[in-house]
Amino acid sequence: MSLTYTALGAAGEVTGSQHLLEHRSFRILLDCGLFQGGPGAHADNRRLDCHPRDLDAVVLSHAHADHCGRLPMLVRDGFDGEIYCTPATARIAAVMLRDSAHIQEEDAAFCHKRFGPDHPGAQPLYTEQDAQRAIKLFQPIPYNEPTRLNPHLKLTFREAGHILGSAITELSIGKVPNATRLVFTGDLGRRGMPLLKDPATLPGCDVLISECTYGDKIHTPPGDLASELLRILTRAWVDGGRVVIPAFSLGRTQQIVYYLNELAELGVLPDMPVYVDSPLATRLTEIYRDRQDLMDEEAHQMLKIDDDLFDFDRLLYTTSRQDSVAINQVGPPFVVISASGMCDAGRVRHHLARALPNEHDCVCLIGYQGRGTTGRAIAEKREWVEIFDRRVPIRCHVEQFGGLSAHAGADDLKWWFEAMANEGGVGRCFLVHGEPDVAQSFAGLIRDCCDEDPVVPDRGEVFKL
Incomplete structure (x- = not known):
């Protein structure tokens, strides 16, 4: 089976979640989020490093802007497939994207008036019309309901415990018994926090793309x-x-x-x-x-x-x-x-x-x-x-x-990894959504849970799985 993973965002940094999976029978994007903070964020947000027209689907982990905020750009530039997410994420992301588009248009109008049409900020990243077109592509799937997207790909959402509707993405690629099991954490929540359920634990997988935002910190209980x-x-x-x-x-x-x-x-x-x-x-x-x-x-x-x-x-x-x-x-x-x-x-x-x-x-x-x-x-x-x-x-x-913090700290992340290790372990692990020093520190903490040394990908790096 030919399967590649390209880290297009949140690689060596926390925001801009975007992960491309390519197989002989599909091309899907895990998240399509905004880069936030830092001097290069504005320029990074204006460039899509994938080819929207060639994508078959997007799988959205949750509705935070750094995970969903560039979906309208994707649709504006030619994507017309389905955007899979939980029902709560579909509702929340609709509100978030319309609000973001409104702000984009207001900010662009201000820049145009004050600095002229050639200013970098004088054009919005996307419009409310673009946002509405993206919202129409949402395809809600409830938690724990395996859904076959094509003969070679099955999707299941599990509770991530991060925000309302947030999901761990579980993909089964290929045919049983030789299917490859790939898991993307999105953003993992914490145990014992108010309102939301704890993150679901999963059995082992062949490939894991995991966040590590607070992989070097333990939060206040x-x-x-x-x-x-x-x-x-x-x-x-x-x-x-x-x-x-x-x-x-x-x-x-x-x-x-x-x-x-x-x-x-x-x-x-x-x-x-x-x-x-x-x-x-x-x-x-x-x-x-x-x-x-x-x-x-x-x-x-x-x-x-x-x-x-x-x-x-x-x-x-x-x-x-x-x-x-x-x-x-x-x-x-x-x-x-x-x-x-x-x-x-x-x-x-x-x-x-x-x-x-x-x-x-x-x-x-x-x-x-x-x-x-x-x-x-x-x-x-x-x-x-x-x-x-x-x-x-x-x-x-x-x-x-x-x-x-709604993100798991080092102790909760380690607990989640150890639960997976006890049920078959992790084959290859890619640590994303973390600053480089944090990711490297966390890699050492969970090394024993993985078959190979965890990898901290650079942005744009391609891996054959």
Whole structure:
């Protein structure tokens, strides 16, 4: 059997997920995501390194932008096959892509007006029409339902536990008993986190393409997260300061609101307003409310005493720009949860510009901050960052709240690998979605689970399987 794997994205870096599989009977793409952060992201996003017209299908692991964000470009440039994903991912990705296209068009119009038509940013990556065409190609497949895509290829989605609808992709290539079993983790979640079920464990496979974003770190145990949030909010309440939580609209925002709702139910949440300042997060939270069937046992127990896990007294979801502006007119203490998670776009920049210079305020970073992003500069507590073309000094408290990460840490990744090793082991392993030093460190940690030394591919590198 002739099968090749080309690492087109998230190779030696965390974002830009895109992995090409080529067989004599098919060419499929695993994910088609945006590159985020870093000086080269804009140029990287404008170039597709595959041939869209030659692809038979796309398999989408989940709806984060760095996994689905370039699908409209793929369709615009000639792809017309099916995009396979879970039903929840289809709903969420539809919202995400329409929102992304709207932002692309607004940003391009601004650049065109300010800098002229020849500016690199004066043309959007894609339009809302492109996004809508991509959405029409979604083909939902529920978890744990093997689906034959052609006589030589069978697809099964397993729970990844990362965000609502996220999936581990399991492919059976060729005919039994000589089929090759290939697994792509997408982004793996953590054990014991709120709302979502734990990642499913799988039996051994011939080829594994695995994320390793936090392959060198162990996160704060989930049981400590509510108390850590309470500590930060209580200090802000005493100091009369604001707490700004940059959070991706999908996944992280819902996690934080869930924890705050739990503190409110216990009667210990400080008496100050909490704002979710993201229209996108508001729309996505509605999908979380609709898909309670995908939530874990802890969430179902909570639903017995609280019919809405994403609402409590003094929680306000803003929608309009005027609502967002009004937050800072009220004055602290308050909490504002706003996108984007890496602080480089969206409404959170307005809140950061006010909070960073104030020693009584707090910026709480709750996830991975990519190289070259404003969030990384804040995490490193540099003297200043640039926001809206001006230098803003960093004098506030900065908290790095890794415990809320939706990615498996080194311990959870190792647990998942060992479960696979106990059921037949891993043949060849490719470590992606991690910075190079992290990937190399994690390779040593899971070497005994694999038949061969794990490989950290370079972008564009081709492997015969």
